[in-house]
Amino acid sequence: MSKKKIGRKAITQPVKHNIAKITEPIKAAKVHFDFSDNRWLCSVRKGEYTNFLKDAEQCLKTHYNLFYTIIPKVLDEWDRIKTGFGTRQYPHCHKIEGKQRELVLEVYKELYNYELGEEVSLYQLSFTGANRLIVIYGAAKETIKPIFIDHHHQIYPSIKHNQKDLSSYNYCIVCSHK
Numbered sequence: 661m662s663k664k665k666i667g668r669k670a671i672t673q674p675v676k677h678n679i680a681k682i683t684e685p686i687k688a689a690k691v692h693f694d695f696s697d698n699r700w701l702c703s704v705r706k707g708e709y710t711n712f713l714k715d716a717e718q719c720l721k722t723h724y725n726l727f728y729t730i731i732p733k734v735l736d737e738w739d740r741i742k743t744g745f746g747t748r749q750y751p752h753c754h755k756i757e758g759k760q761r762e763l764v765l766e767v768y769k770e771l772y773n774y775e776l777g778e779e780v781s782l783y784q785l786s787f788t789g790a791n792r793l794i795v796i797y798g799a800a801k802e803t804i805k806p807i808f809i810d811h812h813h814q815i816y817p818s819i820k821h822n823q824k825d826l827s828s829y830n831y832c833i834v835c836s837h838k
């Protein structure tokens with residue numbers, strides 16, 4: 661039996677974390693995430709649409725962006741984001757409407773086996789990186805419920821960034837750990 665290796669080399673020194681010190685009192689977040697349904701982490705294929713990943717490494721990168729950047733930034737800057745949807749400061753944070761909404765509804769139905777109603781407000785949230793978090797936003801209770809991750813920004817594709825052939829991608833973080 662070979663020894664279990666951690667990463668590529670043995671760790672001899674503790675990693676120095678480059679984390680800023682807190683200088684202000686911690687503010688209460690103005691919006692809340694509802695993670696009660698864990699199916700939002702799963703990958704799905706519907707027609708041309710897919711959010712399956714290439715492999716575990718790509719998966720790690722995209723989830724790092726999600727949990728290290730997107731979610732904390734949404735919580736921290738929500739007041740500014742919700743008054744600046746789609747502006748230059750927040751170009752990837754906005755409501756999903758029209759044919760993009762239709763696509764999200766189809767993907768949702770495939771993943772959850774349930775149809776969302778007309779009253780539901782759908783939004784995408786992202787800053788840097790290729791992935792977009794697709795959510796239901798309930799303004800009355802200031803709640804954000806993630807419904808799936810658009811890992812390859814296929815809901816709003818761009819010619820510049822959507823050149824890869826995704827048909828061979830088949831990695832799902834949920835199914836690969838079941």
Ligand SMILES: [Zn+2]
Binds near residue numbers: 703
């Ligand atoms: Zn899955």
